[in-house]
Amino acid sequence: MDIIRSVKDMQQLIIDQKRKGKKIGFVPTMGFLHEGHEKLIQNARENNDIVVISIFVNPLQFGPNEDFERYPRDEEHDKLISENNHVDFLFIPTVEAMYPSELAIAMDLTKRVDVLCGRTREGHFSGVVTVLAKLFNIVLPDNVYFGMKDAQQIAVVDSLINDLNYPIQLNPVPTVRESDGLAKSSRNVYLQEQERKVAPSIFQALQFGQKMVIDGEKNPVIIVKEVENFILQQTTGKIDYVEILSYPELTPVQTINQQVILATAVHFKNARLIDNIVIDHTGLISKRI
Amino acid sequence: MDIIRSVKDMQQLIIDQKRKGKKIGFVPTMGFLHEGHEKLIQNARENNDIVVISIFVNPLQFGPNEDFERYPRDEEHDKLISENNHVDFLFIPTVEAMYPSELAIAMDLTKRVDVLCGRTREGHFSGVVTVLAKLFNIVLPDNVYFGMKDAQQIAVVDSLINDLNYPIQLNPVPTVRESDGLAKSSRNVYLQEQERKVAPSIFQALQFGQKMVIDGEKNPVIIVKEVENFILQQTTGKIDYVEILSYPELTPVQTINQQVILATAVHFKNARLIDNIVIDHTGLISKRI
Structure with missing residues (x-):
């Protein structure tokens, strides 16, 4: 090398x-x-x-x-x-x-x-x-x-x-994750011990949102609300955003009838963590961009 | 091809x-x-x-x-x-x-x-x-x-x-010119007959400015003024600009002690013509940019 x-x-x-x-x-x-x-x-x-x-x-x-x-x-x-x-x-x-x-x-x-x-x-x-x-x-x-x-x-x-x-x-x-689901990131080293314990809930919240789509929910407003609640209940972090947008165009969607990204950013004391999933209209993980 | x-x-x-x-x-x-x-x-x-x-x-x-x-x-x-x-x-x-x-x-x-x-x-x-x-x-x-x-x-x-x-x-x-000195340009076809006759004065004006530098004039304000007068007297065009700037940086110069561009744009009825010369501090045409 x-x-x-x-x-x-x-x-x-x-x-x-x-x-x-x-x-x-x-x-x-x-x-x-x-x-x-x-x-x-x-x-x-x-x-x-x-x-x-x-x-x-x-x-x-x-x-x-x-x-x-x-x-x-x-x-x-x-x-x-x-x-x-x-x-x-x-x-x-x-x-x-x-x-x-x-x-x-x-x-x-x-x-x-x-x-x-x-x-x-x-x-x-x-x-x-x-x-x-x-x-x-x-x-x-x-x-x-x-x-x-x-x-x-x-x-x-x-x-x-x-x-x-x-x-x-x-x-x-595809995003590489720790065994508990937390997305690998250089900034994870900034997490305090207690924050690190709850951080996997970020991905769980996204999976919870994905499950809603699979179960037939098409309204992004309702899903975003539930994902926000999940993060607020399960972590000590402050939500920067939870958003559902078309992908890769990143424009607002009224209903989930195309490929979308469900993405979030959460502030902890010394680290701002991001994560997302890109799914098709049935809720399945997309392979293409 | x-x-x-x-x-x-x-x-x-x-x-x-x-x-x-x-x-x-x-x-x-x-x-x-x-x-x-x-x-x-x-x-x-x-x-x-x-x-x-x-x-x-x-x-x-x-x-x-x-x-x-x-x-x-x-x-x-x-x-x-x-x-x-x-x-x-x-x-x-x-x-x-x-x-x-x-x-x-x-x-x-x-x-x-x-x-x-x-x-x-x-x-x-x-x-x-x-x-x-x-x-x-x-x-x-x-x-x-x-x-x-x-x-x-x-x-x-x-x-x-x-x-x-x-x-x-x-x-x-280097700029290619007609035999009378007018810089070749796709826009020359827009020139009216009388305009075409006086258009070579644009290059002559630049050469007049160059001669001033060769003869020892270092003040860009004085040279610009003389070049403007030359164009106004010899053509029917309207001057857009005559400028002397460092080249290729294109910043103002107080005195000609480096490579400069002497450039002009002149409006005729249906054509806006541009021309320039790049010279070193002695007034000689520069080969490099």
């Missing part, structure tokens, strides 16, 4: 590989790798000749009151995980390498962002698409892999790829 | 060529090709294995009161010119192919645009970078070629490529 820190070196190494006809699989991450990331890497490994993962905590996608500075980092651990999962190139650029000067190009989003996490995390997805537009041009992947836990991010990346015609296949990968 | 109208076909043809190690040269145009475009194609032909030219009158870069509808078009002529200049792929997408649905990604510029043509053509350069971001991802060029007549466009493309890390070399090509 090669560790690359220079943008130009990374780009040139990939260009050389592509000239040889190699297929490139790319997993962009913010590091502090867990089993969710490993699943992404394994998917990339199975379907590409060369696997690249990037570790870059992107300042552009953090708000002024968010956790950029204290976002967990552990480069040695990440190297080990990458090596164990047979990554070819580990790309770890500095902030200065990615943003050598103030950008003249501003990328913004007019769809899929004024809902869910985009509602409170102003500018977050603009930062996400900007860094991904750059990373896609540096790593030139044939396939990119993102976890469904960040379902809104996947919807936004879908827009980026389609709107700007990137020659890239987007591969959403 | 192959004529391609589908975005997916164009992208796949290029991916196949790149897998064979071919170097791609790309000339994006709005068609109605003239000797200026031919010069770009010839530059591309000399330095690449595959030459692609696109013809696309991009609605996104025209303002509501601009000439999108009446912009001159002549596909048969363009095919002939392309064939004669040994183009490999002529890419002519429809508006629907390029913009199948309303974009979710909005690209904007925060530098290099509030001057020169960007001052009056609001949104013009946002439209330019958006369509080029798409075309670059469809044609995947190693080299792109733009004419120096559109010097601000080159400065903006330089930002696009650098800010978003496109693996593309930008090649500015």
